[in-house]
Amino acid sequence: xxxxxxxxxxxxxxxxxxxxxxxxxxxxxxxxxxxxxxxxxxxxxxxxxxxxxxxxxxxxxxxxxxxxxxxxxxxxxxxxxxxxxxxxxxxxxxxxxxxxxxxxxxxxxxxxxxxxxxxxxxxxxxxxxxxxxxxxxxxxxxxxxxxxxxxxxxxxxxxxxxxxxxxxxxxxxxxxxxxxxxxxxxxxxxxxxxxxxxxxxxxxxxxxxxxxxxxxxxxxxxxxxxxxxxxxxxxxxxxxxxxxxxxxxxxxxxxxxxxxxxxxxxxxxxxxxxxxxxxxxxxxxxxxxxxxxxxxxxxxxxxxxxxxxxxxxxxxxxxxxxxxxxxxxxxxxxxxxxxxxxxxxxxxxxxxxxxxxxxxxxxxxxxxxxxxxxxxxxxxxxxxxxxxxxxxxxxxxxxxxxxxxxxxxxxxxxxxxxxxxxxx
Numbered sequence: 001x002x003x004x005x006x007x008x009x010x011x012x013x014x015x016x017x018x019x020x021x022x023x024x025x026x027x028x029x030x031x032x033x034x035x036x037x038x039x040x041x042x043x044x045x046x047x048x049x050x051x052x053x054x055x056x057x058x059x060x061x062x063x064x065x066x067x068x069x070x071x072x073x074x075x076x077x078x079x080x081x082x083x084x085x086x087x088x089x090x091x092x093x094x095x096x097x098x099x100x101x102x103x104x105x106x107x108x109x110x111x112x113x114x115x116x117x118x119x120x121x122x123x124x125x126x127x128x129x130x131x132x133x134x135x136x137x138x139x140x141x142x143x144x145x146x147x148x149x150x151x152x153x154x155x156x157x158x159x160x161x162x163x164x165x166x167x168x169x170x171x172x173x174x175x176x177x178x179x180x181x182x183x184x185x186x187x188x189x190x191x192x193x194x195x196x197x198x199x200x201x202x203x204x205x206x207x208x209x210x211x212x213x214x215x216x217x218x219x220x221x222x223x224x225x226x227x228x229x230x231x232x233x234x235x236x237x238x239x240x241x242x243x244x245x246x247x248x249x250x251x252x253x254x255x256x257x258x259x260x261x262x263x264x265x266x267x268x269x270x271x272x273x274x275x276x277x278x279x280x281x282x283x284x285x286x287x288x289x290x291x292x293x294x295x296x297x298x299x300x301x302x303x304x305x306x307x308x309x310x311x312x313x314x315x316x317x318x319x320x321x322x323x324x325x326x327x328x329x330x331x332x333x334x335x336x337x338x339x340x341x342x343x344x345x346x347x348x349x350x351x352x353x354x355x356x357x358x359x360x361x362x363x364x365x366x367x368x369x370x371x372x373x374x375x376x377x378x379x380x381x382x383x384x385x386x387x388x389x390x391x392x393x394x395x396x397x398x399x400x401x402x403x404x405x406x407x408x409x410x411x412x413x414x415x416x417x418x419x420x421x422x423x424x
Contacts, residue, residue: 047341
């Protein structure tokens with residue numbers, strides 16, 4: 001049985017007076033309905049504006065203003081604004097947060113406006129509440145893959161990663177590159193989505209139990225994946241977590257200090273545009289597989305996706321729902337893809353996004369190839385409460401304050417205790 005906990009939202013009430021709220025707008029003196037649309041990624045602003053412009057071209061009585069704020073500020077403002085019934089008319093919802101909003105009855109059920117047969121099970125799950133209903137319109141989809149520096153591989157005489165690579169190849173290539181160039185090999189930093197999660201699933205384990213009500217760190221396969229990932233830091237070719245506290249793997253990679261790291265498909269196009277001097281010097285591959293998994297075939301990658309949502313208290317709900325319906329159509333999703341904002345979630349529209357890479361000497365197909373064995377981004381209703389303590393415990397393991405077994409036992413306890421407040 002699911003327990004609905006409102007304490008996260010109750011905490012927001014104290015911040016209402018201080019928060020700067022972005023509010024939905026009503027009818028204006030020009031006779032039009034003015035809507036606000038809030039996002040957190042400036043790279044996607046133009047794409048989202050193009051999508052809005054396509055709608056308003058068909059409905060000139062409506063205007064939609066795209067507003068961008070930072071990730072951290074976004075969630076602080078959205079929670080406070082939702083409590084005050086002054087939320088933006090349309091906003092992005094992330095899997096990290098959707099259960100908190102959906103399970104507390106803040107979001108509109110979008111089941112009736114989504115062509116569910118056009119979206120994958122993962123895309124639909126990422127837009128759903130704990131009750132299985134859709135509380136958003138699927139926006140995009142992604143996977144995580146291996147980014148590698150071709151010049152460093154060439155210098156070490158190592159063949160580029162491919163679909164046959166295993167964990168053993170990752171270790172071997174990292175050592176050879178370090179020996180030949182003095183640069184880091186694979187940069188295994190303490191992160192979940194862009195770090196150890198995929199390795200756990202490759203080993204045949206999982207972060208949560210199948211019903212998502214408890215942690216699964218008692219599973220030997222989960223521990224196998226965690227141990228492999230954590231102990232990579234013991235090699236001289238992998239930076240320690242003190243290094244990563246000051247320098248992200250992506251920064252190290254594009255500064256020429258590391259040969260490999262895990263990156264999300266959503267960041268590949270921005271990286272090509274932000275580091276023009278590196279174009280042609282790097283490429284992407286599928287994640288290496290576990291050579292001896294306890295379950296499965298050793299292949300896995302984490303797949304996530306955002307959705308478009310609105311609150312139940314929206315003053316222009318009929319209009320907003322029509323906008324959201326358009327955002328989820330084939331036409332709307334192609335507009336998003338063509339803009340380069342993200343890979344659309346609507347089945348069959350992927351090429352609209354892939355064409356954005358035609359001008360670059362890079363092969364993006366490993367990211368799409370991995371959808372075949374992708375795993376839904378890890379989440380349960382308690383994740384906002386256990387995410388930070390789990391991250392802190394991981395750093396204690398890396399620092400040697402806890403053994404791997406002690407640390408994983410602690411992570412299991414943290415997840416179970418937080419989840420007990422939501423599940424019986």
